[in-house]
Amino acid sequence: MSQPSRLTVAVVGATGVVGRTMVQVLAEREFPIGELRLLASGRSVGRIVEALGRPIEVAEATQAAFEGVDIALFSAGGDVSKELAPAAAAAGATVIDNSSAWRMDPEVPLVVSQVNQDDLEWHEGIIANPNCSTMQLAPVLMALRDGVGIDRVVVDTYQSVSGTGADAIAELEGQIRAHVAGEPKQARVYPHPIAFNALPEIDVFLDNGYTKEEWKVVTESRKILHLPELRLSCTAVRVPVFVSHSEAVHVETTRPLTPTAARKLFAEVPGVVVQDDPTSHEYPLATTAAGRDEIFVGRVRQDPSLDGDRGLAFWVVSDNVRKGAATNAVEIAEALVERGWVRARSRRAARPVGAPA
Numbered sequence: 001m002s003q004p005s006r007l008t009v010a011v012v013g014a015t016g017v018v019g020r021t022m023v024q025v026l027a028e029r030e031f032p033i034g035e036l037r038l039l040a041s042g043r044s045v046g047r048i049v050e051a052l053g054r055p056i057e058v059a060e061a062t063q064a065a066f067e068g069v070d071i072a073l074f075s076a077g078g079d080v081s082k083e084l085a086p087a088a089a090a091a092g093a094t095v096i097d098n099s100s101a102w103r104m105d106p107e108v109p110l111v112v113s114q115v116n117q118d119d120l121e122w123h124e125g126i127i128a129n130p131n132c133s134t135m136q137l138a139p140v141l142m143a144l145r146d147g148v149g150i151d152r153v154v155v156d157t158y159q160s161v162s163g164t165g166a167d168a169i170a171e172l173e174g175q176i177r178a179h180v181a182g183e184p185k186q187a188r189v190y191p192h193p194i195a196f197n198a199l200p201e202i203d204v205f206l207d208n209g210y211t212k213e214e215w216k217v218v219t220e221s222r223k224i225l226h227l228p229e230l231r232l233s234c235t236a237v238r239v240p241v242f243v244s245h246s247e248a249v250h251v252e253t254t255r256p257l258t259p260t261a262a263r264k265l266f267a268e269v270p271g272v273v274v275q276d277d278p279t280s281h282e283y284p285l286a287t288t289a290a291g292r293d294e295i296f297v298g299r300v301r302q303d304p305s306l307d308g309d310r311g312l313a314f315w316v317v318s319d320n321v322r323k324g325a326a327t328n329a330v331e332i333a334e335a336l337v338e339r340g341w342v343r344a345r346s347r348r349a350a351r352p353v354g355a356p357a
């Protein structure tokens with residue numbers, strides 16, 4: 001299928017933590033951009049952002065802003081996505097949405113680039129990028145699913161403040177300064193001070209006692225892995241780390257698996273790096289994963305609480321802003337271009353992208 005050499009790309013939420021990183025990742029990976037539109041709220045209109053080596057003026061994200069756009073990367077929260085993604089798709093753009101607005105819609109593919117890229121084929125103009133905690137978990141679970149089968153997963157997360165956005169980063173910095181100055185710590189973004197603390201509350205509480213973040217890990221993992229019955233439980237904890245989420249994962253496998261064989265399975269997944277040498281204190285760290293696109297796995301060991309070598313415990317770390325959001329969105333965009341699926345499935349036969357209207 002013919003593709004245009006250059007696409008018109010919009011980034012919605014271009015002034016935010018994820019949006020700015022999306023622009024950076026698009027440039028780093030030399031995504032074929034003809035025109036780049038940077039969109040945000042009315043507050044940012046006229047702001048000049050340096051992107052692709054030139055200054056670009058930020059415009060307001062409105063329905064009209066998507067005219068002529070091929071791919072729109074959304075990262076401005078669920079309300080904006082609910083309102084503007086259908087309008088962007090109706091205008092012919094393909095939306096890759098970072099919010100939770102569309103993830104569990106059965107008509108919307110939810111895609112981790114190295115796990116279920118084939119699901120992109122049936123998109124109808126909106127594609128969802130998973131939650132950052134699910135993103136780094138799915139490729140390693142895929143390795144176990146395909147290698148030995150998965151019966152049950154328990155995951156506890158240690159999530160950085162950048163996962164909440166720019167205001168939360170400023171809040172942690174402010175509380176650290178206040179602590180050093182001996183002043184009271186102001187908490188506005190989180191219900192308690194995050195500095196020197198661990199908060200077992202991410203997103204709102206649901207009727208079942210889990211938080212929405214924890215429940216996203218359950219439901220999104222099932223959808224991405226095509227395991228609708230997967231038994232999974234999660235406790236999500238916010239910790240005073242700036243970038244990268246860490247996860248302690250316990251898996252009950254269907255067939256026996258040694259740690260050595262598990263490391264081999266993990267290392268075979270594109271974008272997964274095994275760092276596991278306890279004798280030299282080598283294991284994944286938030287600080288070393290920050291700024292990287294890979295998912296790091298270590299501390300792989302047999303879980304003796306399960307019989308027959310069917311229990312595996314390990315530690316997974318990844319940069320939540322890059323692979324957890326921006327990089328995966330750009331990888332989806334790259335896959336759409338490579339496979340000729342930039343347009344929605346129902347529009348593809350009618351008019352390949354790049355063909356005259």
Ligand SMILES: NC(=O)c1ccc[n+]([C@@H]2O[C@H](COP(=O)([O-])OP(=O)(O)OC[C@H]3O[C@@H](n4cnc5c(N)ncnc54)[C@H](OP(=O)(O)O)[C@@H]3O)[C@@H](O)[C@H]2O)c1
Nearest residue numbers: 013015016017018040041044075076077099163165166325
């Ligand atoms: N941070 C992460 O690790 C992460 C990971 C996965 C998914 N996400 C999701 O990505 C989204 C953004 O997260 P973030 O961390 O980048 O947040 P952020 O730093 O707070 O940035 C929010 C962005 O949204 C824009 N925005 C807010 N209200 C808007 C409106 N009414 N119309 C248009 N634009 C509006 C803001 O523009 P102004 O500057 O003009 O206000 C800003 O560009 C959220 O849905 C979040 O759940 C984040």
